[in-house]
Amino acid sequence: MDEENLIIPKHVGIIVDGNGRWATRKGLSRSMGHKAGFENLKKICDYAFTKGIEVLSLYVFSTENFKRSEEEVSFIMDLFAKNFRKDAIKFNKKNIKIVFSGRREQLRKDVIDTIDYVTELTKNNTGNIINFCFNYGGQTEIVDATKKIIDDVNKGIINKDDINVETFSKYLYQDLPQLDFLIRTSGEYRVSNFMLWQLSYAEMYFPLVCFPDFSKKDFDEAILKYNKRDRRFGGINYEGKNN
Numbered sequence: 001m002d003e004e005n006l007i008i009p010k011h012v013g014i015i016v017d018g019n020g021r022w023a024t025r026k027g028l029s030r031s032m033g034h035k036a037g038f039e040n041l042k043k044i045c046d047y048a049f050t051k052g053i054e055v056l057s058l059y060v061f062s063t064e065n066f067k068r069s070e071e072e073v074s075f076i077m078d079l080f081a082k083n084f085r086k087d088a089i090k091f092n093k094k095n096i097k098i099v100f101s102g103r104r105e106q107l108r109k110d111v112i113d114t115i116d117y118v119t120e121l122t123k124n125n126t127g128n129i130i131n132f133c134f135n136y137g138g139q140t141e142i143v144d145a146t147k148k149i150i151d152d153v154n155k156g157i158i159n160k161d162d163i164n165v166e167t168f169s170k171y172l173y174q175d176l177p178q179l180d181f182l183i184r185t186s187g188e189y190r191v192s193n194f195m196l197w198q199l200s201y202a203e204m205y206f207p208l209v210c211f212p213d214f215s216k217k218d219f220d221e222a223i224l225k226y227n228k229r230d231r232r233f234g235g236i237n238y239e240g241k242n243n
Protein backbone atom coordinates (compact mmCIF):
# COMPACT_ATOMS: atom_id res chain seq x y z
CA MET A 1 0.00 0.00 0.00
CA ASP A 2 1.34 3.48 -0.90
CA GLU A 3 2.33 5.46 2.14
CA GLU A 4 0.17 8.43 1.08
CA ASN A 5 -2.96 6.26 0.88
CA LEU A 6 -2.61 4.90 4.39
CA ILE A 7 -5.36 5.51 6.91
CA ILE A 8 -3.71 6.79 10.07
CA PRO A 9 -5.52 6.08 13.35
CA LYS A 10 -6.14 9.25 15.33
CA HIS A 11 -5.76 7.80 18.82
CA VAL A 12 -3.34 4.91 19.38
CA GLY A 13 -2.85 3.08 22.69
CA ILE A 14 0.32 1.19 23.48
CA ILE A 15 0.57 -1.37 26.27
CA VAL A 16 4.29 -1.21 26.83
CA ASP A 17 4.97 -4.84 27.69
CA GLY A 18 7.87 -7.27 27.78
CA ASN A 19 10.52 -5.06 29.36
CA GLY A 20 11.27 -7.60 32.08
CA ARG A 21 11.49 -10.59 29.76
CA TRP A 22 13.66 -8.64 27.32
CA ALA A 23 16.16 -7.98 30.10
CA THR A 24 16.05 -11.47 31.62
CA ARG A 25 16.77 -13.03 28.22
CA LYS A 26 19.85 -10.86 27.98
CA GLY A 27 21.02 -11.81 31.47
CA LEU A 28 20.23 -8.32 32.78
CA SER A 29 18.10 -7.24 35.73
CA ARG A 30 14.42 -6.48 35.02
CA SER A 31 15.15 -2.85 35.84
CA MET A 32 17.48 -2.61 32.85
CA GLY A 33 14.52 -3.68 30.75
CA HIS A 34 12.48 -0.79 32.10
CA LYS A 35 15.29 1.62 31.33
CA ALA A 36 15.57 0.34 27.75
CA GLY A 37 11.77 0.39 27.36
CA PHE A 38 11.55 3.97 28.57
CA GLU A 39 14.24 5.13 26.12
CA ASN A 40 12.53 3.36 23.27
CA LEU A 41 9.16 4.79 24.21
CA LYS A 42 10.35 8.36 23.64
CA LYS A 43 11.67 7.40 20.19
CA ILE A 44 8.41 5.69 19.25
CA CYS A 45 6.37 8.72 20.39
CA ASP A 46 8.31 11.04 18.12
CA TYR A 47 8.03 8.62 15.23
CA ALA A 48 4.30 8.04 15.70
CA PHE A 49 3.63 11.77 15.56
CA THR A 50 5.61 12.16 12.34
CA LYS A 51 3.25 9.54 10.88
CA GLY A 52 0.20 11.65 11.68
CA ILE A 53 -1.06 10.04 14.88
CA GLU A 54 -2.73 12.75 16.99
CA VAL A 55 -3.04 11.16 20.43
CA LEU A 56 -0.92 8.44 22.07
CA SER A 57 -2.08 6.73 25.26
CA LEU A 58 0.81 4.90 26.88
CA TYR A 59 0.25 2.26 29.54
CA VAL A 60 3.43 2.38 31.57
CA PHE A 61 2.36 1.41 35.10
CA SER A 62 -0.86 -0.24 36.18
CA THR A 63 -2.58 -0.05 39.57
CA GLU A 64 -1.78 -3.79 39.79
CA ASN A 65 1.95 -3.29 39.15
CA PHE A 66 2.35 -2.35 42.83
CA LYS A 67 2.24 -6.11 43.44
CA ARG A 68 5.83 -6.29 42.19
CA SER A 69 8.95 -6.17 44.35
CA GLU A 70 9.78 -2.94 46.15
CA GLU A 71 13.05 -2.82 44.19
CA GLU A 72 11.34 -2.97 40.79
CA VAL A 73 8.60 -0.48 41.69
CA SER A 74 11.15 1.99 43.11
CA PHE A 75 13.27 1.71 40.01
CA ILE A 76 10.33 2.57 37.77
CA MET A 77 9.29 5.49 39.99
CA ASP A 78 12.89 6.80 40.02
CA LEU A 79 13.14 6.46 36.26
CA PHE A 80 10.10 8.68 35.90
CA ALA A 81 10.77 11.18 38.69
CA LYS A 82 14.45 11.70 37.83
CA ASN A 83 14.18 11.90 34.05
CA PHE A 84 10.77 12.89 32.86
CA ARG A 85 11.04 16.65 33.46
CA LYS A 86 13.98 16.76 31.04
CA ASP A 87 12.06 14.71 28.48
CA ALA A 88 8.98 16.87 28.90
CA ILE A 89 11.01 20.00 28.14
CA LYS A 90 11.89 18.41 24.78
CA PHE A 91 8.28 17.44 24.08
CA ASN A 92 7.17 20.93 25.10
CA LYS A 93 9.41 22.46 22.42
CA LYS A 94 7.45 20.39 19.90
CA ASN A 95 4.12 21.80 21.15
CA ILE A 96 3.16 18.38 22.58
CA LYS A 97 0.71 18.35 25.47
CA ILE A 98 1.30 15.70 28.14
CA VAL A 99 -1.58 14.58 30.32
CA PHE A 100 -1.80 11.83 32.93
CA SER A 101 -4.40 9.19 33.63
CA GLY A 102 -4.46 7.26 36.88
CA ARG A 103 -4.81 7.59 40.62
CA ARG A 104 -2.44 9.95 42.37
CA GLU A 105 -2.90 8.24 45.73
CA GLN A 106 -0.13 5.72 46.48
CA LEU A 107 2.35 7.67 44.35
CA ARG A 108 5.46 9.18 45.96
CA LYS A 109 5.69 12.92 46.42
CA ASP A 110 8.51 13.34 43.90
CA VAL A 111 6.45 11.42 41.34
CA ILE A 112 3.39 13.62 41.95
CA ASP A 113 5.58 16.74 41.74
CA THR A 114 6.90 15.57 38.38
CA ILE A 115 3.38 14.89 37.13
CA ASP A 116 2.29 18.38 38.20
CA TYR A 117 5.36 20.04 36.70
CA VAL A 118 4.91 18.32 33.33
CA THR A 119 1.16 18.94 33.24
CA GLU A 120 1.61 22.63 33.98
CA LEU A 121 4.52 23.00 31.54
CA THR A 122 2.62 21.59 28.57
CA LYS A 123 -1.00 22.47 29.38
CA ASN A 124 -1.39 25.20 26.75
CA ASN A 125 0.22 23.23 23.93
CA THR A 126 -1.99 22.71 20.92
CA GLY A 127 -0.20 19.94 19.03
CA ASN A 128 -0.11 16.20 19.66
CA ILE A 129 -1.17 14.71 22.97
CA ILE A 130 0.60 12.08 25.07
CA ASN A 131 -1.68 10.53 27.66
CA PHE A 132 0.61 8.88 30.18
CA CYS A 133 -1.28 6.11 31.98
CA PHE A 134 0.55 5.87 35.27
CA ASN A 135 -0.86 4.04 38.27
CA TYR A 136 -3.75 3.49 35.90
CA GLY A 137 -6.52 0.90 35.92
CA GLY A 138 -9.49 0.86 33.56
CA GLN A 139 -11.94 -0.43 36.15
CA THR A 140 -10.76 2.15 38.68
CA GLU A 141 -11.20 4.88 36.06
CA ILE A 142 -14.84 3.89 35.55
CA VAL A 143 -15.42 3.73 39.32
CA ASP A 144 -13.81 7.16 39.82
CA ALA A 145 -15.89 8.65 36.99
CA THR A 146 -19.06 7.23 38.52
CA LYS A 147 -18.26 8.81 41.89
CA LYS A 148 -17.69 12.20 40.26
CA ILE A 149 -21.01 11.91 38.42
CA ILE A 150 -22.84 11.07 41.65
CA ASP A 151 -21.27 14.11 43.33
CA ASP A 152 -22.39 16.34 40.46
CA VAL A 153 -25.91 14.90 40.47
CA ASN A 154 -26.12 15.47 44.23
CA LYS A 155 -24.96 19.06 43.78
CA GLY A 156 -27.52 19.59 41.02
CA ILE A 157 -24.80 20.28 38.42
CA ILE A 158 -26.23 17.59 36.13
CA ASN A 159 -29.43 15.57 36.08
CA LYS A 160 -29.54 11.80 36.15
CA ASP A 161 -31.37 11.85 32.81
CA ASP A 162 -28.49 13.75 31.20
CA ILE A 163 -26.08 10.87 31.77
CA ASN A 164 -25.29 9.14 28.51
CA VAL A 165 -22.21 7.79 26.76
CA GLU A 166 -21.01 11.29 25.79
CA THR A 167 -21.46 12.84 29.22
CA PHE A 168 -19.99 9.80 30.96
CA SER A 169 -16.87 10.05 28.77
CA LYS A 170 -16.28 13.58 30.00
CA TYR A 171 -15.90 12.29 33.57
CA LEU A 172 -13.06 9.92 32.73
CA TYR A 173 -9.51 10.91 33.71
CA GLN A 174 -9.05 12.61 30.33
CA ASP A 175 -11.58 13.65 27.74
CA LEU A 176 -9.97 12.14 24.66
CA PRO A 177 -11.35 10.64 21.44
CA GLN A 178 -12.17 6.93 21.46
CA LEU A 179 -9.20 4.65 20.95
CA ASP A 180 -8.81 3.59 17.31
CA PHE A 181 -5.93 1.17 17.62
CA LEU A 182 -4.32 -0.76 20.46
CA ILE A 183 -0.84 -2.23 20.22
CA ARG A 184 0.42 -4.57 22.93
CA THR A 185 3.95 -5.85 22.54
CA SER A 186 5.48 -9.10 23.83
CA GLY A 187 2.89 -11.57 22.54
CA GLU A 188 0.41 -11.34 25.43
CA TYR A 189 -3.15 -11.40 24.13
CA ARG A 190 -5.03 -9.50 26.80
CA VAL A 191 -5.81 -5.92 27.74
CA SER A 192 -4.81 -6.12 31.44
CA ASN A 193 -7.22 -3.41 32.60
CA PHE A 194 -6.26 -0.82 29.97
CA MET A 195 -8.81 1.78 28.83
CA LEU A 196 -11.77 -0.56 29.12
CA TRP A 197 -14.26 2.17 28.26
CA GLN A 198 -12.26 3.69 25.41
CA LEU A 199 -11.43 0.32 23.80
CA SER A 200 -15.01 -0.42 22.79
CA TYR A 201 -14.33 -0.37 19.03
CA ALA A 202 -10.55 -0.27 18.91
CA GLU A 203 -8.71 -2.54 16.53
CA MET A 204 -6.08 -4.58 18.37
CA TYR A 205 -2.65 -5.81 17.38
CA PHE A 206 -0.31 -8.01 19.39
CA PRO A 207 3.21 -8.18 17.94
CA LEU A 208 5.56 -10.74 19.52
CA VAL A 209 8.47 -8.37 19.98
CA CYS A 210 9.23 -7.10 23.50
CA PHE A 211 8.87 -3.36 23.85
CA PRO A 212 12.58 -2.39 24.08
CA ASP A 213 13.01 -3.97 20.61
CA PHE A 214 9.80 -2.47 19.14
CA SER A 215 11.27 -0.44 16.27
CA LYS A 216 10.06 2.22 13.83
CA LYS A 217 9.77 -0.60 11.30
CA ASP A 218 7.53 -2.54 13.71
CA PHE A 219 5.42 0.59 14.12
CA ASP A 220 5.06 0.88 10.33
CA GLU A 221 4.04 -2.76 10.23
CA ALA A 222 1.40 -2.08 12.88
CA ILE A 223 -0.05 0.74 10.79
CA LEU A 224 -0.16 -1.58 7.77
CA LYS A 225 -2.04 -4.15 9.86
CA TYR A 226 -4.50 -1.44 10.92
CA ASN A 227 -5.09 -0.62 7.27
CA LYS A 228 -6.12 -4.22 6.57
CA ARG A 229 -8.91 -4.05 9.15
CA ASP A 230 -12.51 -3.35 8.28
CA ARG A 231 -14.01 -1.13 10.95
CA ARG A 232 -17.74 -1.59 10.91
CA PHE A 233 -18.87 -0.26 14.31
CA GLY A 234 -21.80 -2.64 14.28
CA GLY A 235 -22.92 -1.65 10.79
CA ILE A 236 -22.24 -3.24 7.44
CA ASN A 237 -19.57 -1.90 5.14
CA TYR A 238 -20.60 -3.08 1.68
CA GLU A 239 -17.40 -1.63 0.22
CA GLY A 240 -15.29 -3.20 2.96
CA LYS A 241 -12.28 -5.42 2.63
CA ASN A 242 -14.11 -8.54 3.79
CA ASN A 243 -17.05 -8.37 1.43
Ligand code: IPE
Binds near residue numbers: 016017021022076
Ligand atom coordinates in the same frame (compact mmCIF):
# COMPACT_ATOMS: atom_id res chain seq x y z
C1 IPE B 1 6.06 -3.65 31.04
O1 IPE B 1 6.99 -4.67 31.06
C2 IPE B 1 6.33 -2.52 31.99
C3 IPE B 1 5.48 -2.55 33.20
C4 IPE B 1 4.44 -3.32 33.37
C5 IPE B 1 5.84 -1.64 34.27
P1 IPE B 1 6.92 -5.83 32.13
O2 IPE B 1 7.67 -5.39 33.33
O3 IPE B 1 5.53 -6.25 32.39
O4 IPE B 1 7.72 -6.96 31.41
P2 IPE B 1 7.37 -8.51 31.40
O5 IPE B 1 5.96 -8.63 30.89
O6 IPE B 1 7.49 -9.00 32.81
O7 IPE B 1 8.36 -9.10 30.48
Ligand code: IPE
Binds near residue numbers: 190
Ligand atom coordinates in the same frame (compact mmCIF):
# COMPACT_ATOMS: atom_id res chain seq x y z
C1 IPE C 1 0.21 -4.37 31.76
O1 IPE C 1 1.29 -5.23 31.75
C2 IPE C 1 0.56 -3.09 32.43
C3 IPE C 1 1.54 -2.27 31.73
C4 IPE C 1 2.12 -2.56 30.61
C5 IPE C 1 1.85 -1.02 32.35
P1 IPE C 1 1.49 -6.35 32.87
O2 IPE C 1 2.76 -7.02 32.52
O3 IPE C 1 1.40 -5.74 34.20
O4 IPE C 1 0.22 -7.27 32.64
P2 IPE C 1 -0.02 -8.80 32.95
O5 IPE C 1 0.28 -9.01 34.41
O6 IPE C 1 0.90 -9.58 32.07
O7 IPE C 1 -1.45 -9.04 32.59
Ligand code: MG
Binds near residue numbers: 017018019
Ligand atom coordinates in the same frame (compact mmCIF):
# COMPACT_ATOMS: atom_id res chain seq x y z
MG1 MG D 1 4.32 -7.62 31.53
